[in-house]
Amino acid sequence: MRAYVVNKWVHPSELKLVDDAPEPEATGDEILVDVFSSALNFFDILQVQGKYQVKPPFPFILGAEFAGEVAQGSPIPEGCPYKPGDRVFGTAQGCFADKLVVKWQAVVRLPDNLTFDQGAGLHITWPTSYEALFGRAQLKPGESILVHAAAGGVGIVAVQLAKALGATVIAAAGSQSKLDICKTYGGADYTVNYLEKDWQKEVLRITSGKGVDVVYDPVGRIAESLKCIAFKGRAVVIGFTGGQIEKLPLNIVLLKNVTIMGLHWGLYTHKEPSRIAIVWEELLRLFASGRMKPILYDKIFSLDEVVVGLDALEKRRTWGKAIVRIKDENQRIVAKL
Incomplete structure (x- = not known):
């Protein structure tokens, strides 16, 4: 073999x-x-x-x-x-x-x-993004979301799912080619390059100064994103592909009433197995309908x-x-x- x-x-x-x-x-x-x-x-x-x-x-x-x-x-x-x-x-x-x-x-x-x-x-990226957006962050139609590493495996799924829900999706990546992928394949509404200086100002401009309701982050950019998150915004930590585990300025978390939460889908097998079947039932329905690819x-x-x-x-x-x-x-x- x-x-x-x-x-x-x-x-x-x-x-x-x-x-x-x-x-x-x-x-x-x-x-x-x-x-x-x-x-x-x-x-x-x-x-x-x-x-x-x-x-x-x-x-x-x-x-x-x-x-x-x-x-x-x-x-x-x-x-x-x-x-x-x-x-x-x-x-x-x-x-x-x-x-x-x-x-x-x-x-x-x-x-x-x-x-x-x-x-x-399918087995890792899709339930990870689904549970992060809907089980943890409770993303709602009409809300705005900033997705980091939006052209990557979990990121592009998050863009697709959020867009299908009716959220305003701001895709963030580190090159124009990847930002184009987010728009062409994922359907993102807006894009920002998070390697550019003061990229958060562009997010604030897009959201008319309010900031985003939800931040989805598999990279390690929560601290930077607190500059453009809305009052009572929710930030979901997915991972640290950037290589560094962040230290967050909790004074901003306090002043903006921000909720920071994690999502480790692999733990659901032991901690909440009943949720797995629910998530897959919904995802399989979306695949069968042709709405998600x-x-x-x-x-x-x-x-x-x-x-x-x-x-x-x-x-x-x-x-x-x-x-x-x-x-x-x-x-x-x-x-x-």
Whole structure:
């Protein structure tokens, strides 16, 4: 089996694809999946170096998001609603490989109108942004929202969801090309470059001096954004891809009556599992209706280009969701004939 097997902590550039990795075996409540597409995530870059909070024992296979089919011959645990041949997507360790095992509770049925490439990047970004906007920030139609890193994986999803709700969306990114992506693909109403001096003044101009009702931040720009947040505004901390954990000026939080909240979607599995089904029910309804469509980076990487893809991700060259295609859709058709 082809796979990226990690035997020691290395930089992603040192990863090697092997073709003799042992095929995984499903036990307990696990199923075996033939992987058709996987998604690249920034934390993959950290995990392979030992800098991520999840540190599997060596050896392990890199990759955390996938779309594929329940494999022929896979065991079907009691209570599992899936059968061999079913199209699914989900999250599991070991997605940069031909096959993987995953707990059946961690997969979702892939809608018929989505490809494997589109499905591979759904499981982390979409519920993260949905819960951040609606479960935590309680964004409402007619409100304004500032989305940082708006051309990135979670950012572009936040732009799409907020726009569909009827919010005024201000997309923030660090280059004109990425701002164009936010408008062209995400449908953002306005854009600002957060690398420009006093960019907050542009946000205040757009909002007629009021400031934005909600700030969505996966980068680490909450402190800067407090200069253009509205009275009783809500700021959602998604992550720190900028590399620094912020120290916030709480006097501004006090004077503006600002609410600052976090969103760690992965914790819901243990802390609030009932919410997961609710979020996915709504997201799957949106996908089935055609109102929402995953936005993918315009280069689909092959399995032997994972290192190239991670390099592009690390250097902030990608936008939307960067995808690795393990097998083509037509291989699925041939297998079924």
